[in-house]
Amino acid sequence: MLDRRIQEPKILCLYATLQYYPDEVCRPDSSLGLTYIHSALKHAGFEVDLLDTSIGRPGKDDLKDTFYRRTPLPDIDPDIFRIGMTAERILEEAAPFDVIAISSIFTQQTSRCIEIAEIVKSVYPEKILVAGGVNARSLKDYFFDRGFDVIFLSEGEKAMVGFAEHLRSGTRLESVPGISFRRDGRTVATPAGPPVNDLDEYPMPSWSALPNEQYWEISEPWGGRDGWLDDDKPRFASILTSRGCPYRCTYCHVSKEIGGEAGDIGKLRFHSVERVEQELDTLKGLGVELVYINDDSLLAWKHRVHKVLDLLQRYDFLLADINGVNIRHLFKRTASGDRLEVDVELLEHLYAAGFRRIGLPFESGSQRLLDKYSTAKWRIDKCDVFELIRIMSDMGFTTNANFMVGYPDETLEELSQTYMLARRAMDAGLDGCGFFMVQPFPGTVLYDESVASGQMERLTRPDDMGWSKSQSPSPFRNLQIDPQVLHYSRNLAFAMLNRDVRSRAWLEKTAETAVREPLPLA
Numbered sequence: 001m002l003d004r005r006i007q008e009p010k011i012l013c014l015y016a017t018l019q020y021y022p023d024e025v026c027r028p029d030s031s032l033g034l035t036y037i038h039s040a041l042k043h044a045g046f047e048v049d050l051l052d053t054s055i056g057r058p059g060k061d062d063l064k065d066t067f068y069r070r071t072p073l074p075d076i077d078p079d080i081f082r083i084g085m086t087a088e089r090i091l092e093e094a095a096p097f098d099v100i101a102i103s104s105i106f107t108q109q110t111s112r113c114i115e116i117a118e119i120v121k122s123v124y125p126e127k128i129l130v131a132g133g134v135n136a137r138s139l140k141d142y143f144f145d146r147g148f149d150v151i152f153l154s155e156g157e158k159a160m161v162g163f164a165e166h167l168r169s170g171t172r173l174e175s176v177p178g179i180s181f182r183r184d185g186r187t188v189a190t191p192a193g194p195p196v197n198d199l200d201e202y203p204m205p206s207w208s209a210l211p212n213e214q215y216w217e218i219s220e221p222w223g224g225r226d227g228w229l230d231d232d233k234p235r236f237a238s239i240l241t242s243r244g245c246p247y248r249c250t251y252c253h254v255s256k257e258i259g260g261e262a263g264d265i266g267k268l269r270f271h272s273v274e275r276v277e278q279e280l281d282t283l284k285g286l287g288v289e290l291v292y293i294n295d296d297s298l299l300a301w302k303h304r305v306h307k308v309l310d311l312l313q314r315y316d317f318l319l320a321d322i323n324g325v326n327i328r329h330l331f332k333r334t335a336s337g338d339r340l341e342v343d344v345e346l347l348e349h350l351y352a353a354g355f356r357r358i359g360l361p362f363e364s365g366s367q368r369l370l371d372k373y374s375t376a377k378w379r380i381d382k383c384d385v386f387e388l389i390r391i392m393s394d395m396g397f398t399t400n401a402n403f404m405v406g407y408p409d410e411t412l413e414e415l416s417q418t419y420m421l422a423r424r425a426m427d428a429g430l431d432g433c434g435f436f437m438v439q440p441f442p443g444t445v446l447y448d449e450s451v452a453s454g455q456m457e458r459l460t461r462p463d464d465m466g467w468s469k470s471q472s473p474s475p476f477r478n479l480q481i482d483p484q485v486l487h488y489s490r491n492l493a494f495a496m497l498n499r500d501v502r503s504r505a506w507l508e509k510t511a512e513t514a515v516r517e518p519l520p521l522a
Helices: 033-043 087-094 107-123 134-138 140-145 157-169 212-218 273-285 302-313 344-353 367-373 385-395 412-427 445-453 483-497 501-516
Strands: 010-015 018-020 047-052 071-073 077-083 099-103 128-132 150-152 179-183 186-189 236-239 290-293 331-333 340-342 357-363 398-405 432-437
Touching (some): 010 033, 010 087, 018 107, 128 134, 134 150, 150 157, 273 302, 302 344, 340 385, 357 367, 357 385, 398 412, 412 483
Parallel strands (some): 010 047, 099 128, 236 290
Antiparallel strands (some): 018 077, 071 077, 331 340
């Protein structure tokens, strides 16, 4: 089937339906990967469309029949529900297309990607199903077994155009870079080749192809809006000014994106400031008011950051939380070099550019764990994070912090260090903090190491990993800390340190449960 010629292949870029637990924030995927693919295909002259099946077609589907329609999924979990278009509507939209291209970057949403494959292949077995993204790459045999024909292993813009050219002109499938497929029962992978270093080679993403009005009506932007944004329904969009990261944290997908099947796409690469300006002009023309910068490491190269901030300052955008903040980047070296000092100039520039809410990823209160799992990204003894928080609070930033607990070899003392760091940070003026159970997602070094060491089974049910922050257990075996103590203390620390109504209600519920079901002593 993959070797047949299609004179003018029609391609549908598709966001899958979604599934959530009741206590999770339901928001559309709206990641930029498919908009880059859509734009690349369009610029190459191919007929291409884009559909978000969690939303439906604007003017044809009502949100009450798609995003706000919750269908239980008892076969997965009695608490999980599905949102999105019906199977009948998906088939109706897929009918005119030869290729259905799906993005799969979130392990937790794997089942919805598989659902699309099952729906389409059951009625249209001749249609070609392709998937890209770190999750699809890492679980490619899982995807092949369930109906997908091609998996894209690296950045997809050029590879997808190459695959479409293969269908149209009959070039060898093996000549398409960075893809995997099955031939004669074997899984074949082609080399990804060198990454594109000058990101300006890629066309701008197709923001206009997204159902933006529906996204704005739902009003759940990435980066959140609690505590800093007054507008109930801001007109928002995401942007990427760079790709890759200088760090290789073992729990992050970038840890496996230097070498291997993905090639070297983890390398830090940039759009020019001129290109960023063009993209901001485009977003302004679409009526966007709030921008979320989705870079993995926006602040890594200070010289460039200040140029980008100068540019942003000329626009009247609200700027949501930055995706890729690292603690070290908010400090600068002192003359002695013994300690670091808060980079007040950078913070002032961030504020002047329009940033009002910034999340601080502390990761752990244990230096050993930071060194082992987080590339020694920052040093607790050299970075006065409490002074950082006080300065940011005085400037008017809303700050929250993320901590990770449940590392495979974390000790009770190290867990206590994390909770103490969180408490001192809250005392210094932090607006909120969260504690996330370490999850070894497929496509990370931590996943490979954990399977190899026997600390966890190879993933057979993606639905079990990384779900609700309050409910997800540790996936690791033989933890140093009793799993019940870990789970209970994590939730208790969250409730005690956060002073909002939600956490107080959880604390009351937890206290009642503790009376009825006391924990065994560790």
